[in-house]
Amino acid sequence: MGKVLEVKDLKISFKTFFGEVEAVRGISFDVGKRETVAIVGESGCGKSVTANSIMQLLPMPPAFFKGGEILFNGENLLDKTEKEMKEIRGNQISMVFQDPMTSLNPTMKIGDQIVEGLREHRKLTQKEAEQKAIEMLDLVAVPQPEKRIHQYPHEFSGGMRQRVMIALAMVSTPQLLIADEPTTALDVTVQAQILELMKTLQDRLDMSIILITHDLGVVADMSDRVIVMYAGQIVEQGTVDDIFYRPGHPYTRRLLASVPHPNLSKDEPLQAIEGSPPDLYVPPKGCAFYDRCDRAMKICKDHMPEFISHGDSHCSRCWLHHPMAKQVQDLGKEGA
Amino acid sequence: MNPLISVRNLKKHFDVGEGMLKAVDGISFDIHEGETFGLVGESGCGKSTAGRTMIRLYEPTEGELLFNGQNVYELSSREMKEVRKNFQMIFQDPYACLNPRMTVEDIVAEPLDIHKICHSKKERRKRVMELLELVGLGKEHAMRFPHEFSGGQRQRVGIARALALNPKFIVCDEPISALDVSIQAQVVNLLKDLQAKLGLTYLFIAHDLSMVRYISDRVAVMYLGHIMELADSEELYNTPLHPYTKALLSAIPIPNPKEQRNRHRIMLEGDVPSPINPPQGCRFVDRCMYATDICRQKTPRLEEVKTGHHVACHLVKEINKEVL
């Protein structure tokens, strides 16, 4: 089964006044056909930068690719010219952003924006395109689409706008949809609708989805596989069950524990992670989670851990899983 | 025992040209000393406006707020300034609620300066250090500027500022929404700690229902300016009685794949409507699957249908036959 997207050792940095900020420090992952891969992490971990880099939407300067490849259906996107990328964007890879208000042109009618998108990628007459636009709005469950194509973005609510965004993204049945925090700005009841919509579209169009979010509930709902990012690196990857039920990395574990769940008693404090993620202006030499990890060992400070596998497709990047670590722990238990 | 705060028929309307924006349209409830009262709802429900009107940042259109028996809205501005020492607020956006040109020390000391509490620079500094320590920040943070801190740290500065006057009541207006998940836990733990240590009473406004459930004793659910349901937090989450509350709870994704994927979810049609010129009867009528004629004509009152559990719905008994 061919992989739709393969990211290999991607490195992206930003040139700033302070110097180089290493936003993405060597990440590798795949996305298969019809798969939903969630990238989870907190602000500053590099997930948005990664997503934008696939579509090559990062401003270059100040961003620059330091290394790695992004293979889409086998071809390296980093080797493509801007013209070639324009062909791919909106056509084979589409993106949906967090804030629909800034992604839609406030001075253009919604219908016109969809028509514009359609005619760019397909040879359609104005009339055909308008008809298609109505169909697309219908596809994303916007009520009374014939009326609404004549309206402006500000006349739509947040949820409706996000649907329009999705419609625009679906205009040419892309193979891959990148959704960057698509529901973060929406109310919870609307979020549920949008997630359902995305699942329906995925089934209908055989689409792969990269879902970027910080909401673990959304991850549990939608994803097949999960990638956990921290400070510009992947610290753990696996199936959704692996991550939720068998987390390997201390960060993943702490993240799961810091979200209140229904069975948590009120008298217990939430398991917060003290401090904040490191500043990538001075990236740490060893494990980036060292300062905040309660299971940190001496080796963690200066040496970056390697990926250790826990079984097919589940791996994490932590010295705790190194065979020698277990030995030392066992010895410690015996000796104490 | 008398409640610390009593809200009676509070209304706040804004004239927005094309009609009346009825952000808060008649809410009443009590908050007891030492309790955490959660106020939840989606955008446009009026919860933020309610919080701000309660501490009189906005003048109410109608209604009373009784604090220690006194109606706060009838106080003169001088009297209000005194009372303000007891009412404080923590804001949502840690990036916007701190003046970027002031040092942390000045920010935290501002309430002390406004009310001329400390009589010497030394005293002022001492108090600021105490407050910073209370929220887990240190001496070295005092001379820095807000932009040098992370969101979580800034929020803690905001909390330290709110504590400076030893208030009794703090309105927390979405204090964690803008923070990362692991930082949210930090701030929530801090708030709980402080509550225990200093005997604080909180009004916790949020749209993150799981967090509200965890931190609150009682919770009220707002929709378009009205309270739809009010109960103890466990009771509300385990046995929601109002159709809106049920839909709301079922929409929250649970961070547990097996549970989440096997849930039956109640999907609401359409979007949250606008609070400008809201519908006449029950505010939820356009999206409610049980709506009947009476729902369109008459606004249901918030009534106690179980001990401590209040619901505003004409059909509450019919909908919840198994429970009531």
Added chain:
Amino acid sequence: MMKEEFTISPDMFLPASEEDRDAEKIRRPSIDYWPDVWRRLKQNKLAMVGLIIIVVMSIMSFVGTEINGFKYYEQHYDLINSHPDSVHWFGTDELGRDLFTRVWYGARYSLFIGFMAALLDFVFGVLYGGIAGMATRKVDAVMMRIAEIIYSIPYLLIVILLSVVFSTSGQGSSLFVMILAMSLTGWVPMALLVRGQVLQLKESEYVLAAESLGADHRWILKKHIIPNTLGPILVNVTLSIPRAIFAEATLSFLGLGLQAPKSSLGTLANDGLAGMAVGHSYQILIPAIFISLIMFGFNVLGDGLRDALDPRLRQ
């Protein structure tokens, strides 16, 4: 990915100590607002040129009169209207006075008038704009109408009126009248700017926070709004100085300038006007060049400041 060659030994897997980890550390060096503005300004070569010009001019306006030994009022009848030479570097005027010395003397007054007018604009503008911005909509509307009316009165008229009112013997106006004329209408743009800023900043969340703490309007203006508007205000002040200098020069050129023996660059230019036809064009050219230099200096500095303060250009 380069694999580090290092030997892994068991003791590396012992737990790290508490002190070794610092979760709250702030790693990035702190960079305050104004130093950052200065840094950005320094990068702007043109603005730096402007700054240097202004500094040199200001120093010379005090020191320059003493350099070549001639007094500004010293008249040498034998040397009237002489072209620039090695003794009189800028030549002499129709009364035989050394122009080099007189230029710096004049620059002193030009700069002084410019600064004073800008200062008064600043004070009145900030006060008026601040109050209008914080006041109720009705009061604000009234205040703005008044300001607009005042601004539409040409300052020429005002100068003439004032010099009649405060009439002194002889031609021309006193220093006091000049400054007053400049600032009587000049404060309006500043007030508009400040009012606009106040209206915008009034809605900030930190202002709301201050209100919740019990702050009144005065406190909010003083502590929160004005400090955050200093940037645009500074730009405006820097740019209003050349405006005032030019306005003064214009008035002087029309004969309404400072009374002799006081002179500004404008009055010098006016004096030199007659000399143009008879081949003494240096008498008007030189003061004109200096007026232009000063204005250029302030203008590029002001532009540079505006760019340096623009948060969007911040890296």
